[in-house]
Amino acid sequence: MTALIEARNICVRVGGQEVLHDVSMQIAPREIVTILGPNGSGKSTLLRALLGILPVSHGAVSQRPGLRIGYMPQKLHIDRTMPLSASRFLSLPGRHTQAETQAMLTRVGVPEVADRPMTGLSGGQFQRVLLARALLTRPELLVLDEPTQGLDQPGEAAFYRLIDEVRDETGAAVLMVSHDLHVVMSASDRVICLNGHICCEGTPRVVSNAPEYRALFGLGTQGALALYQHVHDHDHTHDDHTHDHDHAHAHDDKHGHHHHAG
Ligand SMILES: Nc1ncnc2c1ncn2[C@@H]1O[C@H](COP(=O)(O)OP(=O)(O)OP(=O)(O)O)[C@@H](O)[C@H]1O
Numbered sequence: 001m002t003a004l005i006e007a008r009n010i011c012v013r014v015g016g017q018e019v020l021h022d023v024s025m026q027i028a029p030r031e032i033v034t035i036l037g038p039n040g041s042g043k044s045t046l047l048r049a050l051l052g053i054l055p056v057s058h059g060a061v062s063q064r065p066g067l068r069i070g071y072m073p074q075k076l077h078i079d080r081t082m083p084l085s086a087s088r089f090l091s092l093p094g095r096h097t098q099a100e101t102q103a104m105l106t107r108v109g110v111p112e113v114a115d116r117p118m119t120g121l122s123g124g125q126f127q128r129v130l131l132a133r134a135l136l137t138r139p140e141l142l143v144l145d146e147p148t149q150g151l152d153q154p155g156e157a158a159f160y161r162l163i164d165e166v167r168d169e170t171g172a173a174v175l176m177v178s179h180d181l182h183v184v185m186s187a188s189d190r191v192i193c194l195n196g197h198i199c200c201e202g203t204p205r206v207v208s209n210a211p212e213y214r215a216l217f218g219l220g221t222q223g224a225l226a227l228y229q230h231v232h233d234h235d236h237t238h239d240d241h242t243h244d245h246d247h248a249h250a251h252d253d254k255h256g257h258h259h260h261a262g
Contacts, residue, residue: 003028004067004141004173005050010059012042012049019045021197022059027141032167032174034184036207037194038216043177044074046194047145050175067141070134070172072127074145078118086121086129087114096136104132108162123150127159135166142166144176156180160187181217 003026012020019042027033035043048054050061051071063069078084090101105111108128113121121129127147134142144163148156164187167174178184184191185204192201199212207213 003064005061005063005175007046007050007056007061008059010049010056010061012045012054013057014045014054018057019196020049023194023198024059025192025198025201027173027175029140030167030171030173031189032164032187033176033190033192034188035175035177035192035194036179036181036184036213036217037199041195043194044145047071047143047175047177051143064140068137068139070137070139070142072130072134072142072144072147074149074177076130080119084118085115086110086118089118089129090133090136100136101132104136105129108132108135109158124152124155124159127151128162131159131162131166135170138170139172142172142174142176144174146177146179148178148180163187 006026008024010020010023011018012023023046025033035046037043045054049056051069052061052063078089086105087098087101090096090104091098096104102111102114105114105128108131110125110128110132113125113129118126118129127150131144131147134144142163147163148159151159163174163176166172185208188204190202191204191207193199193207193210193213193216195216199216200207200210202210
């Protein structure tokens, strides 16, 4: 298989409830794919199922053999009573040398935090250290769960630029969850709109014009829609439909082969 990672018709149950139903997706090398969806729509669950942290109740997940993944989780609890410096934090999982951790902190733009305690870092510094940790494994796939949480808008934009640079430098594919429609729409090759199942997917342009996406995000999408209205190709074929089974697909997307009923 050419995909780095693939889910085929997976269902995932959490706490006795089916959180994901019949989800199929795959990530190709070098792609930046973003999962969008309301709170509780199963985004983190999908990442965790793809990573093999959560079992699937139906379907299958496969990874390319030997695939190296760097994972940045949504939440990471650091014990406040334990004085843990950023460089020590980075050296722990993979036994990286101080030179390696320092070089990575420099790469992600926070060389000054090496000797500072993790609990004393700002939100933006903390997220960059988490990215550095994910990058130290030299991943072919970076999995980022809401990587810009707690960042202000300039911080967020800078973080997405950094991710884009990293992809260009290392060739890693990126799969991330984000709520920031503006940045997501401009920084992703492909967007997957999730609400327990895949509602629509495709290039940002296709998804931002999909009725499922608009229904899911309602008025909150005005900014992102305004941003893309003027560039979209005025293909309004989907807008004319009123029934529920009109799922948008990316016509210019070689991976857009999913046909899910609502
Ligand atoms: N440990 C758990 N026990 C019971 N239910 C859970 C557990 N973890 C998650 N869930 C439920 O599974 C559903 C999906 O959760 P998930 O965290 O994947 O959503 P999400 O889309 O990432 O949400 P958010 O945008 O708020 O981070 C939610 O309804 C949540 O309440």
